Amino acid sequence: xxxxxxxxxxxxxxCEKSDAAKRIAEALGDNVKTIEKKGIKIYFITNANKKYVIxxxxxxxxxxxxxRKDRKVYPVFDLMWLPLNHIDKNKSxxxxxxxxxxxxxxxxxxxxxxxxxxxxxxTIGFNILRYACKVNYSNTLRAKFxxxxxxxxxxxxxxxxxxxxxxxxxxGITRHVVDYLWGINLSRILMSxxxxxxxxxxxxxxxxxxxxxxxxxxxxxxxxxxxxxKPYWVANALVEYDETEIYASxxxxxxxxxxxxLKIKEENERETGIVKEIRRIKVELKPPTxxxxxxxxxxAYRIFKFSPSLTLNIAEQLYLQALISYPRTxxxxxxxxxxxxxxxxxxxxxxxxxxxxxxxxxxxxVPHEGEKDDPAHPCIYPTGEIEGIEKLNExxxxxxxxxxxxxxxxxxxxxxxxRDQILIDVKxxxxxxINGRRYIHLGWINFYKKYFEAEEVEIPLFKExxxxxxxxxxxxxxxxKRPPRFNKGSLLEKMEEExxxxxxxxxxxxxxxxxxxxxVGESIMPTELGFQxxxxxxxxxxxxxxxxxxxxxxxxxxxxxxxxxxxxxxxEKTFYFAWQAINDLSDNLEKIGFELKNAMRIxxxxxxxxxxxxxxxEGLLVIINNKKTKKRFVxxxxxxxxxxxxxxxxxxxxxxxxxxxxxxxxxxxVQVRNGKSLWNLCINFKCPTKVKNKK
DNA sequence: GCAAGGTC
Numbered sequence: 001x002x003x004x005x006x007x008x009x010x011x012x013x014x015c016e017k018s019d020a021a022k023r024i025a026e027a028l029g030d031n032v033k034t035i036e037k038k039g040i041k042i043y044f045i046t047n048a049n050k051k052y053v054i055x056x057x058x059x060x061x062x063x064x065x066x067x068r069k070d071r072k073v074y075p076v077f078d079l080m081w082l083p084l085n086h087i088d089k090n091k092s093x094x095x096x097x098x099x100x101x102x103x104x105x106x107x108x109x110x111x112x113x114x115x116x117x118x119x120x121x122x123t124i125g126f127n128i129l130r131y132a133c134k135v136n137y138s139n140t141l142r143a144k145f146x147x148x149x150x151x152x153x154x155x156x157x158x159x160x161x162x163x164x165x166x167x168x169x170x171x172g173i174t175r176h177v178v179d180y181l182w183g184i185n186l187s188r189i190l191m192s193x194x195x196x197x198x199x200x201x202x203x204x205x206x207x208x209x210x211x212x213x214x215x216x217x218x219x220x221x222x223x224x225x226x227x228x229x230k231p232y233w234v235a236n237a238l239v240e241y242d243e244t245e246i247y248a249s250x251x252x253x254x255x256x257x258x259x260x261x262l263k264i265k266e267e268n269e270r271e272t273g274i275v276k277e278i279r280r281i282k283v284e285l286k287p288p289t290x291x292x293x294x295x296x297x298x299x300a301y302r303i304f305k306f307s308p309s310l311t312l313n314i315a316e317q318l319y320l321q322a323l324i325s326y327p328r329t330x331x332x333x334x335x336x337x338x339x340x341x342x343x344x345x346x347x348x349x350x351x352x353x354x355x356x357x358x359x360x361x362x363x364x365x366v367p368h369e370g371e372k373d374d375p376a377h378p379c380i381y382p383t384g385e386i387e388g389i390e391k392l393n394e395x396x397x398x399x400x401x402x403x404x405x406x407x408x409x410x411x412x413x414x415x416x417x418x419r420d421q422i423l424i425d426v427k428x429x430x431x432x433x434i435n436g437r438r439y440i441h442l443g444w445i446n447f448y449k450k451y452f453e454a455e456e457v458e459i460p461l462f463k464e465x466x467x468x469x470x471x472x473x474x475x476x477x478x479x480x481k482r483p484p485r486f487n488k489g490s491l492l493e494k495m496e497e498e499x500x501x502x503x504x505x506x507x508x509x510x511x512x513x514x515x516x517x518x519x520v521g522e523s524i525m526p527t528e529l530g531f532q533x534x535x536x537x538x539x540x541x542x543x544x545x546x547x548x549x550x551x552x553x554x555x556x557x558x559x560x561x562x563x564x565x566x567x568x569x570x571x572e573k574t575f576y577f578a579w580q581a582i583n584d585l586s587d588n589l590e591k592i593g594f595e596l597k598n599a600m601r602i603x604x605x606x607x608x609x610x611x612x613x614x615x616x617x618e619g620l621l622v623i624i625n626n627k628k629t630k631k632r633f634v635x636x637x638x639x640x641x642x643x644x645x646x647x648x649x650x651x652x653x654x655x656x657x658x659x660x661x662x663x664x665x666x667x668x669x670v671q672v673r674n675g676k677s678l679w680n681l682c683i684n685f686k687c688p689t690k691v692k693n694k695k
Numbered sequence: 696g697c698a699a700g701g702t703c
Contacts, residue, residue, distance in 0.1 A: 017702060059701030071696070093703095120701055176700075183698025191697070207698040505699060512698095 007044055010051035012108035013143075014101070014128050016115035019320045021149065024114055027153035028052055038096045042104065053104055057078050057115070061094050062127040063087050064180045071194070074188040075582050079180060081127055097130050099312065112160060114143040118328065118377065119561070124163040124288035138163060146326040146335070146377045148319060149385050160413045167561040169279040174560055174567040178553060178574045183207035185578055186544055189585050192535070193593035202600060205516060206537060207555070209501040209509050211545035214518055216494055217486055218534045227482045233261035234476050237268060237432055239424070240469040244460050248424060248432040248470075258477070267474040268426050275466040276425040281509070285415040287444035289332040289370030290379035291406055293503070294496060299406075304398055308492055310504040314399045315380065318392075322385045322401055328503070329377035332370025340411070343384035343419030347404060350386060360411050367410045381407050405448050412444035415454070422462050426470065434459055459465035485523040490561050498547050499554065514656075517603055521659055527606060532599035536592050541581035607657045610634060610668035610683070616643035621668060623655065634668075634683055647683045650674075664689045 015021040018041060025032050025043035029052070033044040044055040064079045084091040105111075109134055111126030122142075129140050141160035145152045187202025187205040194202065206214075212551040235250035250499075255261045287602035291299070296315065297308040306314070314329035320528070336342075341361065348357035369379075382404050392400060420436035439445070445454050486494065489508060495506050513519045518530035526534075537545050559565035587590065606686055610621040626632070636645035647667070649655060653674030660669045667684040 061701095063700085064698090067699065076697095116701090124701065172700095176698095179699045181698090185697090187697040203696050205697055209699065431696085502700065504701070509699080612702095 007051065007053070008107045009109045010044075010107065011110040011112055012052045012104055012133065013052055013054040013112045014125050014133075015054065016059065016121050016124055018056045018116070020116075021054050023148040023320070023322065024143075024153055024157075025052075025054045027150040027419050028054070028157060037100055040097060040100055040453050042100070053108065054114075055101055055104055056102075057124055057128055057413055058094065058097060060120075060124050060127070061098055062131060066081065072177060072188065072192060075185045075578065076188070077181070079177065081131065083131075089269075098128075101128060101132040102134075105135070106308060109135070111135055112143055112149070112157075113140060113165070114156075115261040116326070116328075117142075117144050117146060117165070117168075119168050119172045119175065119557070121345070122168035123176070124171045126172070133324070137169070146329075147322060147324070147383050147384045148321045152383075154247070161327040167563045170563075170567045171560040172558040173552070174570050175557060177571060179208050181574055181578050182544060182549075183210075185582055186541070186585075189582055189589075190536075190592075190596070193585075193589045194597060196590050196593045203516060204533065204596070205512070206533065206544060208544075208550055209495075209505065210512060211537065212498070212500055212531055212547045212550065213491070213495060213509060213514055213532075215534050215538075215545045217513075217519055217524050218414055218531055220483060220486060221526050221531075223483050224485065229482065230480050231258075231477055232256055233258060234478060235261060235264050236474045236476075238469045238472045238474075239273075239432070239434070240471050241357075241466065242459055243474075246434060246459060248422075248434045251423075251431040261475045263347055264430065264502060265475050268430055268432075268470050269473045270388060270422050271470050273424040273426040273432065273468050273470055274465055275422060275462045275468065276431075277421075277423040278462055278464055279421040281419045281421075283417045283419060285417060285443075285445075286413075287368040287404060287412055287414065288448065289368060290334055290381060290410055291403060292330050292332050292361050292370075292372060292379055294330075295332070296380055297496070298402070299451070300399060300402060303402065305396070307489065307505060308400070309503055310395075311399065314395050315403075317396060318400055318403075319556075321388055323389065323400060325379070325383060326377050327380050329379060330372050331377055332372045333379055333380045334367050334381060335378040337605050339383075340367070343382060343407075344411075346384035346386055347382060347408075350389070352401075353408070356405075356408050360408060360447075367528065368415045369410070391587060402451060405450060409444040409448040412447045413441070415443035415445045416441040420459060422459065424468060424470075427575065432470070434462075445625070485521075485525060489521050491524060498550075500547065500550060517600075520607070520656060525659075526654060528602040529596070529599040530603075532595055532629070538587065540584045540592075541577075543577060544581065610657055610670065611659075611661065613638060613643060613645050614666055615645040618644050619645075620649075621645065624647065648685065649683065650681070662687060662689070 012647050013024060015024060021043065025045060028395060029045040029047045031046045035042050045052040056139060058673060061084055062081045065086050066076065066079050066083045067407055074684040083094055084093040098160040111129055115121035115125040115131060126137055127136055129137055140228055141162055142165050143156040143160055144164065145156040188207065190204040233255040235255060237248045239246050239248045250264060263483050271367050297311045300306040300311040318324045319327050347353045360504050381405060417437060417439050424433040437456050438456045442454060445452055492506050495501055501509055517527055518533060519526050534545055543549050556565060556570045560567055608623045613619040613621050613636040616636060620635040621634050621636055624633055624635045631651060632649050634647040634649060636643040653672045658669050658671050661667060662669055662682040665684050665687045667682055669680050669682050672679055
């Protein structure tokens with residue numbers, strides 16, 4: 001460092017991202033000097049008796065790969081960690097960053113891994129320390145924190161640990177290796193099956209997350225196609241009592257036969273019923289549990305309609321401003337070490353929370369916690385830091401408010417609800433029920449009422465033996481609902497429920513399924529190829545497309561984290577299963593190749609056929625590539641018989657059949673993907689609505 | 696051409 005030649009014998013602190021580096025620098029000292037090298041900020045700090053140099057990574061700087069040129073070779077079992085710029089052309093900026101860290105390491109005499117305290121963060125820091133800093137990890141220190149508040153960061157650096165995240169590192173490395181072995185080898189073998197076939201080729205892939213996700217779509221499609229609609233009937237009665245009218249429902253929720261439903265109408269209409277039983281149940285509703293990532297995402301979706309990834313994004317911004325704790329966690333428990341009173345008192349400085357916090361502060365604070373736990377992080381809670389909240393944007397304000405009110409609610413009393421069920425007897429043969437509900441004590445709902453409606457259903461005060469008149473009976477035919485296809489949102493939710501992928505990768509992985517032509521459409525349908533890949537893989541190696549593999553891996557990783565299991569055992573199992581699956585597949589390579597090739601052909605055809613010609617109403621519209629001019633357009637298969645239909649297409653980008661037609665002119669709609677932009681296009685350029693519906 | 700996971 002030419003700017004600071006005298007700076008030697010310092011503690012080098014490795015952070016995961018630039019924002020965290022900035023926060024840590026601010027927490028560690030007032031005397032901060034910032035130098036920027038190739039766009040990377042480095043902080044130099046002198047404390048009373050200690051010198052720090054703080055730099056940051058960009059997430060992973062190293063990844064798994066090998067230097068073998070021939071990518072058709074499988075199995076690949078010899079892998080190594082390489083700088084990401086050696087693996088991915090788009091990562092050329094990683095080179096500079098590694099070089100800078102290498103340089104900084106030379107004059108350091110102590111090293112701290114200050115990446116996020118979780119599996120991936122520990123792995124990021126571990127790799128940088130061993131490869132860029134060239135130090136033995138056992139001689140380095142680990143900062144452990146789950147919020148970026150000054151207090152916690154100061155505490156973390158006063159209490160640096162040695163060898164404390166060994167389990168996390170081991171689990172991280174195992175995760176990388178397992179995913180690589182399964183993913184690369186099975187993807188390669190799928191593709192190699194096509195090499196035997198003339199005109200074979202095309203990219204195929206599968207993986208620990210991709211496979212099960214595609215299977216959800218295929219399974220759902222099979223369910224939809226085999227669904228038989230069954231009707232059922234429901235009966236409601238308009239009941240008159242004491243000059244008021246109220247609805248009662250028949251005691252059987254679903255009446256399976258129409259005849260039975262009509263008989264109920266006939267035998268009850270204009271009859272008098274007797275109140276036979278009044279049941280009053282008191283229900284205590286416990287406060288909600290503290291937020292973990294999934295709970296927060298669900299709640300933010302329910303209330304604000306924020307997508308799961310948007311919620312996490314915003315939560316991350318709040319975390320980086322030290323307003324809330326680390327938002328990627330499974331835990332529904334508060335940390336034992338924090339001072340609830342202190343946080344509550346700080347929050348009471350905000351006008352909106354003044355009243356609520358004062359009520360809570362007048363009593364002993366006992367939180368209602370959930371069952372789920374996380375070894376690395378507590379639940380998501382407000383840190384009590386309130387600096388800068390007036391500068392938050394609307395979305396950030398909304399999410400912060402939700403997190404604060406949830407935090408308040410968990411310290412409040414149970415709510416008490418009274419449920420009334422009135423049973424009405426008609427001639428000892430038919431029964432009707434009326435349900436009422438009211439809250440006699442709101443408890444925590446008072447603190448969370450902005451987000452939870454205490455809905456009451458008022459009913460007259462019945463007494464046993466009272467007579468009521470069933471004025472009219474309504475019988476309604478209903479149908480069992482066909483299960484819906486997934487859309488991107490519901491598929492993301494499903495992946496999250498099943499713990500597949502992470503917030504950062506889920507959407508990308510769904511995109512990959514589209515890119516591979518495994519699925520099409522906004523309401524997601526598998527293509528013939530998608531069906532066949534699942535069929536093939538489940539025939540020869542069912543495990544890769546089963547969520548069980550992920551479940552099992554999760555359990556093993558947790559055990560490795562707690563150092564109850566060794567990576568070697570997990571890896572040995574993985575090698576064995578990968579080896580077995582590869583053998584089973586390669587024994588049938590030719591057969592698989594034909595099946596997949598055939599499915600690809602059908603998929604290409606499906607994708608090119610856009611539906612019935614709106615002009616001659618006989619032929620089919622197809623996408624045609626003119627070999628001479630290399631241009632593409634839509635024509636009609638009835639062209640030779642005289643149909644002159646023709647429509648232009650954009651010449652750039654990937655065109656996908658959506659299966660839909662324009663609601664205005666009835667012509668097909670195609671999806672055009674050009675780089676990152678994606679739009680739906682009605683192919684009729686004279687269509688009255690001629691607007692590109694940008695998504 | 697291949698996985699999934701970080702970060703921008």
